[in-house]
Amino acid sequence: MSEEKNSTTPAAADGSGEAALGLDIGTSRIVLAGGPNGHKAQTQLNAFVSVPYSKMTEAILQQNKMVYQRNGKEMFVFGNDSERFASFFNAVPRRPMQYGVLNAQEAMGQQIIQAIIESMVPRAKKNELLCFSVPGRGEGADSNLVYHESILKNFLQSLGYEAKAINEGLAVVFAELQSENFTGIGISCGGGMCNVSVSFLSVPMLSFSIPKGGDYIDYSVSQVTDESITRVRLAKEESLDLSRQPKDKIASALHIYYDEVINLLVEKLREEFEATKQLPKLERPMPIVLSGGTAKPRGFLQKFEAAIKRDGFPVPVSEVRLAGDPLTATARGCYIAAISEIR
Amino acid sequence: MAVQQTQVTPLPDRRKPTDASQVYSQVVERYARLFDNPGARLRFLNNTLAKQNLRQQELRQSLKRYKFLENTPIYEWIMEARLYSSILEELRAQSVHVPTHQRARLEDVDIPLKARVVFFCQRFRHVFLTAGLVAAGVLLFGVYSLVMWSGNKVSAFFANKPETTATQPTGEKSGEPPAPNSPTSTSGLLNRYPENVWLISSSAESEEYSNGGRILRTYETTNRPRSYYLIPRNSESGGNQIRHEPIGIVYHTTENELGEFTADNNGSIQQQSTNILSFVRRQRSYHYVIDRFGRIHRMLPDNQAGNHAGHSIWADDKYIYVGLNDSFIGISFEATVTAGETVKMMTQAQVFAGKQLTDILRSKYKFADANCTTHGLISVDPTTGTIAAHYDWAKNFPFEAMGLSDKYQIKPAYITDYGFTWDETVLAKIGNELWPGALAADAEFKQRAERAHISVDALRLKLRERYKEQYARQKAMQGQPVTLH
Structure with a gap:
């Protein structure tokens, strides 16, 4: 396999931060956090496009300085360039991951994800710590989780890191709930799934996931509106406001599926709270922090709050808020976890 | 790493939360x-809570059998103190990551005294452990010493028991100062007691004892029963109490002809032993003879008198014994004392056998160490008023090898109580050098005369007469004629 990469400057490679990194390996994005306080973040789409090899295509890729890999008669464009390339050739980007874990139906998925990570994460100098996010247990994901975590851990260790997996929801708590001494509920609404973690003084009391996220919404809306996923995604990212009445068919469908995901998430939260016996007696209301790309659209927070209030909630909630930067919160949480492990 | 500039807020009210873990969390x-x-x-929280959790588990494990303690205030107190101790440990550990100017705040936080004490104990536990072990060692040694000291005291008490049954004399003739209580006192000296020795088998030929001692009876004969007065010390009285059991041991030498102690001279050595044993049997002199091969021969039964001491005086703390044939057992080593030479008189086998026999007799009759002496230290010549009439073991008797205190350090009663002295003849016999006890006793006697305002010679004469009376009385009890020597 011959390969060519664009040169990126990894967050911790500049020597400005402590020798630790946080890596959010999400279904739709991979985010690396490093540098002082983990605020130096770098993002790559967790997607790729494959095209048959030809000298002309390769020349176009090189002229546009796109990151690609050639594998025999195929070429793979991955990361952020995959989106540009897809729109250029009117192709649909493929995902190395599905529902938060490695996509078994993509033969090249594992290699692509490793290539994306390698393009972001520099080789470790002396066994530095790297915490990476993994989804929580959930419907149909439990057995895949072990495989997913092991593959990524081994790969990161091969880069010279001491790799440690952190629950995605817990990472959100670490990133956003420092003032509450890491006590509260962290929710990461990603592309493949939504991850939830209830933490008490940094100790996870309850963690789970639901296998529905942004991709499910996009796909469902695309199906019912007969629009391409790319167009649905574009509409979602550019003009969706869940706090207002929908103006078109796509917006209406997006409202419907967002409601479904939010209701499912809140309902699952209620169920889990009621089923668990592990929770300590809480003396004060807990905050809820929402993060992830799916939580970004305007009005998502209000819808979630309304769902919480509608039928009551098993524990008192002090506030529901959106993470400062929803796209990097998980990575920053992983970074804080890594820093806390350094003695 | 920055540190907030706010003070730690006051501790939570412990009465409000129902769960102790909530208090710890707060x-x-x-x-x-x-x-x-x-x-x-995050690091602080994780580490502190993990430590607290671990310590709680450890405490629960160690109190597994005493679960009721978990509901007592002391358990809560310990847990809380250990929590603060964990917090302190973690604050100190983390302070190294903090800029120097902020470090003092972490090291100087408001922590209860009990927590600081627990932290201090935890930190210096190895020092405390070492000090504790040393203290325990010292304590054990102290207890051991106390037990040994008590044991010795108890042994001494039982050893002296026969003597303590007698009354302590107090009378003193006017104008004559009482003899000091200490001349022959054994107080403060060794009063060792042998291990318990018992008879394990007996036959007409021999007796065997638990310490390995074997007493041959081939030459055993009989004499007459013992009978003697216990003369109270420091008293004019000659004593009315009569005793029939032996009170101690006098060590002798046989003074027979001895050949060179070598293997090629074996036959001659045995013949000489046979000759002396036969002689002793005829004379009924000693109770035991230990020949040069270390064989112990009983010559007379212990409850009978022997003709081994004649004119002699010995005393312990309470009583004076005059004419020791009836009161003491005589043990004679087959050896010869050359005038002026008192060393190398015994074989190793004799020393070993002497210790065995001493232990057998002391164990059997509970003889006090004070009453185990030598012929040279008891023998007097009443006609000349001199000591060491017989000078066997007047020097160099191996008291220590016999498990006894050194009687050469003791002021002998024949000088302190009766004024016997020495002349050139005596000195020549014992190598022109008196033993320390004799010199000290003589000095004491002279002081006694001075205190009584009487000349030394006059006091000697007076006391010698007293001896003669007591000796005659002793002989009369046995129906024997009195001879001066």
Whole structure:
């Protein structure tokens, strides 16, 4: 396999931060956090496009300085360039991951994800710590989780890191709930799934996931509106406001599926709270922090709050808020976890 | 890593939360707020809670059998103290990551005294452990010493028991000062007691004892029963109490002809032993003879008198014994004392056998160490008023090898109580050098005369007469004629 990469400057490679990194390996994005306080973040789409090899295509890729890999008669464009390339050739980007874990139906998925990570994460100098996010247990994901975590851990260790997996929801708590001494509920609404973690003084009391996220919404809306996923995604990212009445068919469908995901998430939260016996007696209301790309659209927070209030909630909630930067919160949480492990 | 500039808020009211772990959480949370950096705060929380959890488990495990203690205030007290101790440990550990100017705040936080004590104990536990072990060692040694000391005291008490049954004399003739209580006192000296020795088998030929001692009876004969007065010390009285059991041991030498102790001279050595044993049997002199091969021969039964001491005086703390044939057992080593030479008189086998026999007799009759002496230290010549009439073992008797105290250090009663002295002849016999006890006794006697305002010679004469009377009385009891020597 011959390969060519664009040169990126990894967050911790500049020597400005402590020798630790946080890596959010999400279904739709991979985010690396490093540098002082983990605020130096770098993002790559967790997607790729494959095209048959030809000298002309390769020349176009090189002229546009796109990151690609050639594998025999195929070429793979991955990361952020995959989106540009897809729109250029009117192709649909493929995902190395599905529902938060490695996509078994993509033969090249594992290699692509490793290539994306390698393009972001520099080789470790002396066994530095790297915490990476993994989804929580959930419907149909439990057995895949072990495989997913092991593959990524081994790969990161091969880069010279001491790799440690952190629950995605817990990472959100670490990133956003420092003032509450890491006590509260962290929710990461990603592309493949939504991850939830209830933490008490940094100790996870309850963690789970639901296998529905942004991709499910996009796909469902695309199906019912007969629009391409790319167009649905574009509409979602550019003009969706869940706090207002929908103006078109796509917006209406997006409202419907967002409601479904939010209701499912809140309902699952209620169920889990009621089923668990592990929770300590809480003396004060807990905050809820929402993060992830799916939580970004305007009005998502209000819808979630309304769902919480509608039928009551098993524990008192002090506030529901959106993470400062929803796209990097998980990575920053992983970074804080890594820093806390350094003695 | 930055540290918040806020003070730690007061501790939570312990009465409000129902769960102790909630209290602990509140405490940890308050200290966590000292850390502004999220990584440092997370590290502090994780480490402190993990430590507290571990310590709680350890405490529960160690109190597994005493579960009721978990509901007592002392358990809560320990847990809380250990929590603060964990917090202190973690604050100190983390302070190295903090800029120097902020470090003091972490090391100087408001922590209860009990927690600081627990932390201090935990930190210096190895020092405390070592000190504790040393103290325990010293204590054990002290207890051991006390037990040994008590044991010795008890042994001494039982050893002296026969003597303590007698009354302590107090009378003193007017104008004559009482003899000091100490001349022959054994107080403060060794009063060792042998291990318990018992007879394990007996036949007409021999007796065997538990210490390996074997007494041959081939030459055993009979004499007459013992009978003697216990003369109270420091008293004019000659004593009315009569005793029939032996009170001690006098060691002798046989003074027979001895050949060179070598293997090629074996036959001659045995013949000489046979000759002396036969002689002793005829004379009924000693109770035991230990020949040069270390064989112990009984010549007379212990309850009978022997003709081994004649004119002699010995005393312990309470009584004086005059004419020791009836009161003491005579043990004679087959050996010869050349005038002026008192060393190398015994074989190793004799020394060993002497110790065995001494232990057998002391164990059997509970003889006090004070009453185990030598012929040279008891023998007097009443006609000349001199000591060491017979000078066997007047020097160099191996008291220590016999398990006895050194009687050469003791002021002998024949000088202190009766004024016997020495002349050139005596000195020549014992190598022109008196033993320390004799010199001290003589000095004491002279002081006694001075205190009584009487000349030394006059006091000697007076006391010698007293001896003669007591000796005659002793002989009369046995129906024997009195001879001066």
